Amino acid sequence: MLNERVVIEINRIKSKYHDAQSSLLPALYVVQREYGWLSPDAVAAVGDVLNVPRTTVKGVATFYSMFRHKPMGRHLIQLCTNVACMIMGAERLVDILKTRYGLEPNSTTDDGRFSLVVMECIGACATAPAMLVDTDFYDNLTEERIADILENYK
Amino acid sequence: MEKFLLKNIENPNSADIAEYIKTGGYKALSKALELKPSDIIDEVKRSGLRGRGGAGFPTGMKWAFAAADSKKPKFILCNADEGEPGTFKDRPILEKNPHLLIEGMIISGYALQAEYGYIYLRGEYPEAKDILEDAIKQAHDKGYLGDDVLGKGIRFYLHVHQGAGAYICGEETALIESLEGRRGQPRIKPPFPVNEGFLSKPTVVNNVETLANIPYIMEIGAEAYSKLGSPDCPGPKLYSVSGHVKMPGVYELPMGTTLREIIYTHCGGIRDGKKLKAVIPGGISTPILPPEKIDCPMDFVSMPKHGSMLGSGAVIVFDETVDLVKVCLRAMKFFEHESCGKCTPCREGVGWLRAIIERIYNGSGTEKDIDLLLEVSKNITGKTFCPLGDGAAGVVQGFIKDFRHEFEQHISKQVKAAA
Ligand SMILES: Cc1cc2nc3c(=O)[nH]c(=O)nc-3n(C[C@H](O)[C@H](O)[C@H](O)COP(=O)(O)O)c2cc1C
Ligand code: SF4
Numbered sequence: 001m002l003n004e005r006v007v008i009e010i011n012r013i014k015s016k017y018h019d020a021q022s023s024l025l026p027a028l029y030v031v032q033r034e035y036g037w038l039s040p041d042a043v044a045a046v047g048d049v050l051n052v053p054r055t056t057v058k059g060v061a062t063f064y065s066m067f068r069h070k071p072m073g074r075h076l077i078q079l080c081t082n083v084a085c086m087i088m089g090a091e092r093l094v095d096i097l098k099t100r101y102g103l104e105p106n107s108t109t110d111d112g113r114f115s116l117v118v119m120e121c122i123g124a125c126a127t128a129p130a131m132l133v134d135t136d137f138y139d140n141l142t143e144e145r146i147a148d149i150l151e152n153y154k
Numbered sequence: 155m156e157k158f159l160l161k162n163i164e165n166p167n168s169a170d171i172a173e174y175i176k177t178g179g180y181k182a183l184s185k186a187l188e189l190k191p192s193d194i195i196d197e198v199k200r201s202g203l204r205g206r207g208g209a210g211f212p213t214g215m216k217w218a219f220a221a222a223d224s225k226k227p228k229f230i231l232c233n234a235d236e237g238e239p240g241t242f243k244d245r246p247i248l249e250k251n252p253h254l255l256i257e258g259m260i261i262s263g264y265a266l267q268a269e270y271g272y273i274y275l276r277g278e279y280p281e282a283k284d285i286l287e288d289a290i291k292q293a294h295d296k297g298y299l300g301d302d303v304l305g306k307g308i309r310f311y312l313h314v315h316q317g318a319g320a321y322i323c324g325e326e327t328a329l330i331e332s333l334e335g336r337r338g339q340p341r342i343k344p345p346f347p348v349n350e351g352f353l354s355k356p357t358v359v360n361n362v363e364t365l366a367n368i369p370y371i372m373e374i375g376a377e378a379y380s381k382l383g384s385p386d387c388p389g390p391k392l393y394s395v396s397g398h399v400k401m402p403g404v405y406e407l408p409m410g411t412t413l414r415e416i417i418y419t420h421c422g423g424i425r426d427g428k429k430l431k432a433v434i435p436g437g438i439s440t441p442i443l444p445p446e447k448i449d450c451p452m453d454f455v456s457m458p459k460h461g462s463m464l465g466s467g468a469v470i471v472f473d474e475t476v477d478l479v480k481v482c483l484r485a486m487k488f489f490e491h492e493s494c495g496k497c498t499p500c501r502e503g504v505g506w507l508r509a510i511i512e513r514i515y516n517g518s519g520t521e522k523d524i525d526l527l528l529e530v531s532k533n534i535t536g537k538t539f540c541p542l543g544d545g546a547a548g549v550v551q552g553f554i555k556d557f558r559h560e561f562e563q564h565i566s567k568q569v570k571a572a573a
Binding site for chain 2: 016018020023025060088119120124125132
């Protein structure tokens, strides 16, 4: 199920920790980076590589909000809507993503280009509103700026 | 005031080890390694440093508890989860001054006789992860980390461990659970982490900013350090200021600077000529304050006397245009989302608080709902497993205490519309 490269990487990470289960979160990240999401089969396979019960791995994988349990679009938009961003206009940005791209929170555009996840605070409150696109960080967002930025993600 | 925690961060290469060493970096480590571990702990105790993660626990005392436990190995964990909404103070240290944190962790590792340190970094800071990993590699290559730190026969290894988007993992026992590869749910205390923490071994969990103060204490000495800031809470403090001020940002100021000074002297006052309506002083978990109360010194001892808490020092400023019921609702959605689900008063109670505030906000609330909010929140306070649930209840009580009229306005508008 997991390709050889991923298994090697997980085993390398495992050797950095005192016990195998401590490497579970980093291992899940490796899988998510490779496949874009954590399929039930992949979750089970991680358990087998680390020798941690499959149900335990599933319980852990579903606890953390940054792990994805369905396929995502090519680019993941993580937009903050917590208080500091909210009072600086984050809700308008959510509306714009809806009208312009047909993108609702927790959904993916029909062409598979973007997925949107609405976030709690991402620590950019002085330059709110802010978002992450994949692992790139953008702040001081306005209606025009968010549109310009997203043009760079095809 | 001269900057220490944010020293040199305007320099675009501040994260590079050569720049750090050029401005006096890693000297505190050399100095510390000349001392006995127990002397370092005494020095930190005498400095009066209190933890910057929110609770303000005396750092030297925490270290002494862990040092006194005979179990081995010991661990030092850096809490870089920074999840409290409004907080972005650890971020400049992590991204611009990573060697200050690394130096602080090596010193604490030596003081505790711990060979392993982990930095538990929130998943929302992917850039910080790369920067920290580069900095750790540089420190390793220079001999500050690894099998023989500065040729003194001491071993210390440091790893970055990335969280995955769970606010509760900032709570120290949940952080440990998470580091052990489990769901991030808090553990019962006692036993405290200093006795049974990571892998059931003595473990110190300290905030990024706390650890970044250690080199400073080594540099200027406990005596001089204890004279900075407030008498009961010495040292410099990072305040992250957001919302409707002219110049939001992270400010390094003496602990105990008043909210008024922070907002008006340092951040230039309220933007667009508007009036101040309210301030959340220490992150979203701390009770909101009206303008009459902004003369309080922002430290761990003074804030509770003024009806709030220092928390993480995250100041969110609201001008007169803000609907505070909407802010309260957003805060409660946050707590409902982040409740780990372990105990009923928090899991169920916070959901009810959110639902009641939501109906008030949407215009279907009644006069009785405000008292109902107070009653539900009273049934949460003191009955939860960890402070998250308590915090949520305190937030609602804070909003109603000073801004009850805003809730009443939403309700009476509805009554009028129906008539
Ligand atoms: C719900 C909750 C969230 C917390 N989040 C953080 C956090 O993000 N960062 C942090 O340093 N401490 C956080 N804390 C405080 C930690 O439990 C702990 O007190 C702190 O890391 C100890 O470090 P210090 O003594 O250096 O302050 C949180 C506590 C609670 C109850
Ligand atoms: S108070 Fe909330 S977050 Fe804390 S243990 Fe209980 S359910 Fe979990």
